[in-house]
Amino acid sequence: MTTNVNPKQKHDAHVEHSALPYVVAWLALLALTGLTYWSSRHHLGDFGLLVALSIATAKTLVVILIFMHLREHRGAVRLAFAISSIFVAILICGVLADLSTRFPLARPHDNTTVPHRAAERAAPIP
Amino acid sequence: MEDSEITTVDAPAYVDRTRNEFAAEHFESLDQQIQASRLGMWLFLGTEVLLFAGLFVAYAAYRHTYPQTFADASRHLDVSLGTINTLALITSSFLVAMALHASRKQKRLQTTLYLVGTLLLAGLFLVIKGFEYAHKFHEGALPGKFYHFEAVQGPGVNLFFTIYFLATGLHGIHVLVGMGILTWLTVRAARGYFLRAPDTSLELGALYWHLVDVIWIFLFPLLYLI
Numbered sequence: 041m042t043t044n045v046n047p048k049q050k051h052d053a054h055v056e057h058s059a060l061p062y063v064v065a066w067l068a069l070l071a072l073t074g075l076t077y078w079s080s081r082h083h084l085g086d087f088g089l090l091v092a093l094s095i096a097t098a099k100t101l102v103v104i105l106i107f108m109h110l111r112e113h114r115g116a117v118r119l120a121f122a123i124s125s126i127f128v129a130i131l132i133c134g135v136l137a138d139l140s141t142r143f144p145l146a147r148p149h150d151n152t153t154v155p156h157r158a159a160e161r162a163a164p165i166p
Numbered sequence: 167m168e169d170s171e172i173t174t175v176d177a178p179a180y181v182d183r184t185r186n187e188f189a190a191e192h193f194e195s196l197d198q199q200i201q202a203s204r205l206g207m208w209l210f211l212g213t214e215v216l217l218f219a220g221l222f223v224a225y226a227a228y229r230h231t232y233p234q235t236f237a238d239a240s241r242h243l244d245v246s247l248g249t250i251n252t253l254a255l256i257t258s259s260f261l262v263a264m265a266l267h268a269s270r271k272q273k274r275l276q277t278t279l280y281l282v283g284t285l286l287l288a289g290l291f292l293v294i295k296g297f298e299y300a301h302k303f304h305e306g307a308l309p310g311k312f313y314h315f316e317a318v319q320g321p322g323v324n325l326f327f328t329i330y331f332l333a334t335g336l337h338g339i340h341v342l343v344g345m346g347i348l349t350w351l352t353v354r355a356a357r358g359y360f361l362r363a364p365d366t367s368l369e370l371g372a373l374y375w376h377l378v379d380v381i382w383i384f385l386f387p388l389l390y391l392i
């Protein structure tokens with residue numbers, strides 16, 4: 041009989057290690073929170089945002105991999121979250137790329153110097 | 167039933183060859199059912215991330231357009247309250263992970279206590295958030311056209327508080343929903359529900375709570391620590 045069960049995952053509901061990883065993860069998260077706070081008080085200029093986002097990403101990885109057990113899971117479960125994260129990154133990068141490459145038009149709303157538009161303007165309105 | 171003869175006395179009742187009898191009819195085995203429910207939850211969490219992504223994109227666009235105003239407005243938020251809330255959510259995330267751990271070790275009392283601790287910290291988070299909101303309402307740091315706070319002025323300043331209230335408000339609704347789920351799980355744990363049958367409700371509820379934590383992990387530096 042065919043099965044959709046991934047053999048690597050069989051009985052993973054029973055696999056339970058000690059509580060140590062959770063405690064370590066918790067302490068790491070507290071330390072990273074302190075680091076975020078510290079870095080924000082020492083004005084790092086343009087790097088401030090980069091540092092803050094890097095620390096937030098590191099904290100998220102700790103939560104996802106250890107608290108949410110993603111390091112024990114394989115396949116589609118990992119893929120689902122990774123893909124949504126990638127799409128968020130694409131969305132934000134696309135919007136920022138648009139905003140940062142805009143420039144004021146030299147002569148907005150002025151058609152007089154464009155030859156074919158000038159001809160249009162000269163033509164009598166039917 | 168032949169299978170019951172090989173059940174050992176000290177193992178939990180469901181950890182034996184009869185495990186698959188707990189599976190719903192349309193699943194071949196219990197493992198398949200557990201994986202299906204887990205994948206469904208992760209897909210749902212993916213859509214939750216995309217829901218919040220809209221607000222993060224708006225934040226990125228307006229912060230890019232009004233960098234100085236956003237920095238000024240951010241400095242007006244109470245960083246110490248935000249930090250306490252961050253620590254509360256991180257610790258509650260840890261406690262719910264410990265609750266799941268205890269439940270897999272068949273420890274009923276520990277599971278219940280960890281869940282109660284999670285609930286208390288979630289409540290603390292909302293109470294602190296409530297005080298912050300009350301302060302903002304009082305001084306007029308409100309979204310959109312209702313903004314009338316004299317101390318911070320500049321182009322786009324009301325946009326910062328629009329995003330602040332929308333993002334923390336949507337997150338706060340998620341905290342409320344999470345507390346509802348956690349309350350239900352606490353009652354189940356106290357009644358020993360997780361001892362009797364293999365069940366994914368605690369695992370999936372914990373996943374939801376961790377996501378609430380992850381969203382806040384990004385909101386905190388972006389709003390409070392510009």
